[in-house]
Amino acid sequence: MRLLDVLGPVMIGPSSSHTAGAARLGNIARILLGEPPVQARIILHGSFAATYRGHGTDLALVAGLLGFAPDDERIRDSFAWAAREGLEFSIETGDLGDVHPNTARIELTSRSGKRLSVVGSSVGGGKVEITEISGLPVSLTGEKNTIVAMYPDRPGVVAGITSILAKVGVNIATMRVARSGRGKTAVCVIEVDQDIPEEVVQEVRQLPTIENVIVVRAQ
Amino acid sequence: MTLAELAQRALAEGISLGRLAVILESEETGIPLDEIVARVRDMVRVMKSSVSEGLGRVEASMPVRPGVLERARRSRSGLSGGDAAKVAGRIASGRNLPGNFLLAKSVAYALAVSEVNAAMGKIVAAPTAGSCGVIPGTFLALAEVSGAGEEDLVDALSAAGLIGQVIGERVGLSGAQAGCQAECGSAAAMAAAGLVQLAGGSPEDCIHAAAFALKGLMGLVCDPVAGLVEVPCVKRNATSAAVALASAEMALSGVRSRIPPDEVISAMAQVGKMIPPALRETSQGGLAVTPTGLRVSREMANRSSVCMHPMPKRPGNIEYTTLTQIRPHFDDPHR
Ligand code: SF4
Numbered sequence: 001m002r003l004l005d006v007l008g009p010v011m012i013g014p015s016s017s018h019t020a021g022a023a024r025l026g027n028i029a030r031i032l033l034g035e036p037p038v039q040a041r042i043i044l045h046g047s048f049a050a051t052y053r054g055h056g057t058d059l060a061l062v063a064g065l066l067g068f069a070p071d072d073e074r075i076r077d078s079f080a081w082a083a084r085e086g087l088e089f090s091i092e093t094g095d096l097g098d099v100h101p102n103t104a105r106i107e108l109t110s111r112s113g114k115r116l117s118v119v120g121s122s123v124g125g126g127k128v129e130i131t132e133i134s135g136l137p138v139s140l141t142g143e144k145n146t147i148v149a150m151y152p153d154r155p156g157v158v159a160g161i162t163s164i165l166a167k168v169g170v171n172i173a174t175m176r177v178a179r180s181g182r183g184k185t186a187v188c189v190i191e192v193d194q195d196i197p198e199e200v201v202q203e204v205r206q207l208p209t210i211e212n213v214i215v216v217r218a219q
Numbered sequence: 220m221t222l223a224e225l226a227q228r229a230l231a232e233g234i235s236l237g238r239l240a241v242i243l244e245s246e247e248t249g250i251p252l253d254e255i256v257a258r259v260r261d262m263v264r265v266m267k268s269s270v271s272e273g274l275g276r277v278e279a280s281m282p283v284r285p286g287v288l289e290r291a292r293r294s295r296s297g298l299s300g301g302d303a304a305k306v307a308g309r310i311a312s313g314r315n316l317p318g319n320f321l322l323a324k325s326v327a328y329a330l331a332v333s334e335v336n337a338a339m340g341k342i343v344a345a346p347t348a349g350s351c352g353v354i355p356g357t358f359l360a361l362a363e364v365s366g367a368g369e370e371d372l373v374d375a376l377s378a379a380g381l382i383g384q385v386i387g388e389r390v391g392l393s394g395a396q397a398g399c400q401a402e403c404g405s406a407a408a409m410a411a412a413g414l415v416q417l418a419g420g421s422p423e424d425c426i427h428a429a430a431f432a433l434k435g436l437m438g439l440v441c442d443p444v445a446g447l448v449e450v451p452c453v454k455r456n457a458t459s460a461a462v463a464l465a466s467a468e469m470a471l472s473g474v475r476s477r478i479p480p481d482e483v484i485s486a487m488a489q490v491g492k493m494i495p496p497a498l499r500e501t502s503q504g505g506l507a508v509t510p511t512g513l514r515v516s517r518e519m520a521n522r523s524s525v526c527m528h529p530m531p532k533r534p535g536n537i538e539y540t541t542l543t544q545i546r547p548h549f550d551d552p553h554r
Contacts, residue, residue: 003244004258006346006383006392007376010265013336014294014448016348039542047446054296054447054519056339058538076295076339082541090540124393126344 009126012075017102018048018055021122023075024219025104026064028130028142029118031216035110040065040089046101048122049093058091061104065089069219070126099131136178136187144173144191146216147201151209153179153186160207161188170194185211222385222426222480229422236412236422237377240384256373259380262343263372266332266355269342273303273331294337296519299449303331321364322464329356329460333453345376346383346392346405349448352456353406354379357414357463367417375417379409382429390488394441394500397491403452403459404436404487410463411470420471428463428470430480435462437483438490440498442505445516451506 011020030037042061044052052058056076063078064070066085074081082089096103100121107117119132130140133148140146147165151157158177165172171193179186196215204213229239241259245252293300306327309315315323333352336342342351358372367375383392386405391397411428420428436459444450476483497504506512 001384001387001392002248003240003377003380003384004248004255006387007259007262007380008343008345010262010341010343011348012339013342013348013351014339016344019339020344020348041542044538050520051446054294054298054445054449056295059339071341073341079541088540088542090542091538093536093538124395125347 020070020126022060037108039109045096226422237374240381324360350402350406375413379413407432411466414467430476431466
């Protein structure tokens with residue numbers, strides 16, 4: 001365990017899992033959407049559903065969707081900020097099945113009509129894991145710089161992405177591809193050791209059939 | 220690494236435990252020394268502002284927003300808030316127990332930071348959000364009396380962190396893993412070691428102070444009412460601060476733990492495993508299931524939700540919404 005894991009994070013209370021982690025989840029969902037959301041539907045599961053009022057999990061998730069970091073003092077006023085920024089949202093409680101007790105499902109729509117659903121869990125100490133993007137199973141913690149690419153499944157796309165990364169010397173730490181079926185939508189999540197230069201993102205975007213490329217930077 | 224090895228190494232190199240912590244972190248992660256120190260310094264500054272906010276003080280450096288003090292006084296659940304100001308007020312009027320100035324201040328500050336945490340204010344989780352009041356409470360109270368400066372506090376916080384690392388590796392630092400002994404107990408041990416360093420004690424003194432605190436709080440269960448980090452957590456931060464001060468006082472006097480500090484941590488790990496799940500952050504035992512604890516828990520669950528638009532009831536359990544119309548169930552194209 002590292003010194004800077006024991007000391008910190010600097011965060012808005014009261015709970016690293018139910019408040020700080022929730023803000024981070026909202027944040028990653030916003031980044032994955034790629035545009036500011038204007039509508040959000042949030043479904044809280046398990047311990048999130050049971051204790052969200054006292055822990056401000058709802059406020060923190062909405063704050064994250066607005067792009068506020070887990071130590072942003074605007075978290076406790078995030079509903080007012082949402083009104084100001086034009087984000088409509090609903091908070092629901094429900095059963096998301098066999099998932100971590102601190103799990104939320106977030107469904108987002110951007111102004112241009114882009115839609116995305118994300119399922120993520122707050123796994124302790126403010127750390128999170130996104131387990132599903134638009135119905136596809138993934139694992140994304142945001143602890144390393146991560147590239148998320150979505151595209152209609154076709155041979156050669158993954159090889160295309162990895163060769164672009166290799167060319168600029170970006171080292172792949174982990175990689176996972178999921179698809180809803182052969183030839184259907186696929187998502188590729190690649191965690192890397194280095195920074196991801198903007199030109200890499202541009203180049204990946206140029207690959208045939210790529211629909212969307214998002215970079216989630218480590219925090 | 221064991222506490223004994225760490226103390227030995229610090230002594231051999233003629234550096235404080237805090238400095239050793241920074242050096243080891245830098246070796247491990249490759250982050251430059253200055254950057255680590257800067258990060259810890261930021262935390263010391265946040266700790267100071269948490270105390271100020273919790274006491275309802277407004278400082279020039281603090282952004283003043285309407286309602287901020289009101290909120291600082293009460294948590295969202297209404298279960299905590301305002302107690303730090305009571306203790307601080309009594310000290311200010313000189314009515315604290317005779318000669319009890321440092322302890323009373325530590326208690327007021329520890330309450331202040333914990334109340335700020337419960338009220339969704341900014342804190343440093345050290346080691347956790349639930350136990351975030353112990354270290355700033357004791358450190359800042361002592362610094363006020365002794366005149367210790369910011370760099371001393373940075374060094375003491377680093378030393379505290381090193382103790383936390385050892386406990387974290389061998390026991391864990393969450394109530395769910397090993398009960399509150401792992402949160403408030405660890406915080407008290409970390410604080411005790413840091414206090415000793417602030418007072419000029421040796422690395423050896425520091426680890427014995429940590430051992431006294433762990434022994435004093437060994438077996439402490441985690442039983443938060445309604446699953447919220449408020450009751451008993453806020454007041455447990457204050458009482459743990461007292462344990463830290465008593466432990467530091469003994470260690471600085473040359474008192475030694477009969478059970479070596481590393482064996483104390485092993486015992487703590489063993490006890491943690493023996494604490495039943497009902498007393499490990501599940502709110503199924505202890506104070507959480509007292510008649511009052513259960514009543515509070517029911518009230519929290521039944522509290523009427525804010526409904527900003529009239530909502531049709533449906534199986535999804537809509538708690539509230541600002542959506543002008545609820546969209547049909549979001550269809551994943553791939554489901
Ligand atoms: S009682 Fe449990 S939740 Fe409260 S401070 Fe202790 S370990 Fe944390």
